[in-house]
Amino acid sequence: MIENNQIRLNRLYMIIDALTIIAGYTAAYIIIFGRNAATAALPASIYITAMALIVPLYIILNEIFGLYTPKRIGGVGKEFEGILKANTIGFLIITLVLFLGSKNLYLYHFSRRLVLIFYINCIVFETVERNLIRFFFMKLRINGHNLKHILLVGYSRAAEGYIDRVTSNLQWGYKIMGILDNNKEKGYSYRNIAVIGGIDNLKGILDANNLDEIAITLGLEEYEHLEDIVKSCEKSGVHTKFIPDYQNIIPTIPYIEDLMGLPVINIRHVPLTRWHNAVIKRIVDIFAGITGLIIFSPLMIVIAVLIKLTSRGPVIFPQERVGLHNKPFKMYKFRSMAVQEKKKEAKAWTTPDDPRVTAVGRFIRKTSIDELPQFYNILIGNMSIVGPRPERPYYVEKFKEEIPHYMIKHQVRPGLTGWAQVNGFRGDTSIQKRIEHDLYYIENWTLGFDFKIMFLTIFKGFINKNAY
Structure with a gap:
């Protein structure tokens, strides 16, 4: 059974990890001392003893950070995050021991540079090792080996969604044996996965003991x-999971509270509603706002002069947008159009070759330079460096009636850039897709995710082919 294979695989992972850690440590020793090991302040035996203590410490840290859990579905990024966390904590523990034990002769002379090089080596070596193992098992599963045999109980939208994902990702190594359902005739199939009987047949199939x-x-x-189904499955000892038929209602990462033993599922999990996350994000925003205004000030001065010289009207265009908690605010942009009546501007989309757009305006809209004054919005707290883009009140009222979950985006501060924008959903693109990306960002926010979006913005976020 696959459970026994997983136990053996975890043991193998630990052995390979131990060898990788030893390799990283040995490489660090060679880099620092090379052929001049005899000139080192401490004998090699001391470093060997230290290695014998470090290896089990790192194996334990890898276990703590989930590096020995099944990874059929987990992404490369999640595994790298675990490797980074485990090695960083290990590095800090070693550094703390060396600092606190500095009165000890051996600890005092222990090479700090070796510890730093080992930290870098270990991250690189473990990342390469895990990706090679992942690639090996992906190939095995694609070729029909190391498969996990699964039975679906019930035909529904959830069943179709599960089949869609499994059949499109052979590297996961899931083999769906069939579906049990009372409402579909035996033989009915979806993407070659057939209904093989009714729910009453479950007990007989479980007794055969050929499912994972x-x-x-x-x-x-x-x-x-x-x-009744859960009771039957648990009695057989087969691992059971529940895929709800209301996945379009609950979030991908539900926030569950324990109310004295009663699980309470929050319909929407928003990490930024927690005060410590909000404080951290606000600190980053203040720093980003100040830095952005300083770095781009020469360019902003040039653009301001060009706007003033080429068209009548103010340089900065304040436009009302809807922000955090549905509160309106003034969002600042460089003016890219001829001055127009507020009533017309509030309800009009920009179109290709729009006569209202000035010559300078066309350039700054295409390159997103018109958005630079929003660093001031970020600094004063109306906006964040990363978040869903804010919309005008007229369109908020329109979209909230047409698009499910649209208003959830206002549970966080709007952003200068966002997950939807770096994925190409800007300007005249699908509002539905934009909201899907915004919701994913809101529910899966981490500081690392913000930095990833900032990084991608440099390469994907400035040039907007849909800006007119």
């Missing part, structure tokens, strides 16, 4: 069977 997992994918109207 049961996925309960009942339709909403069949939830009355849920408790």
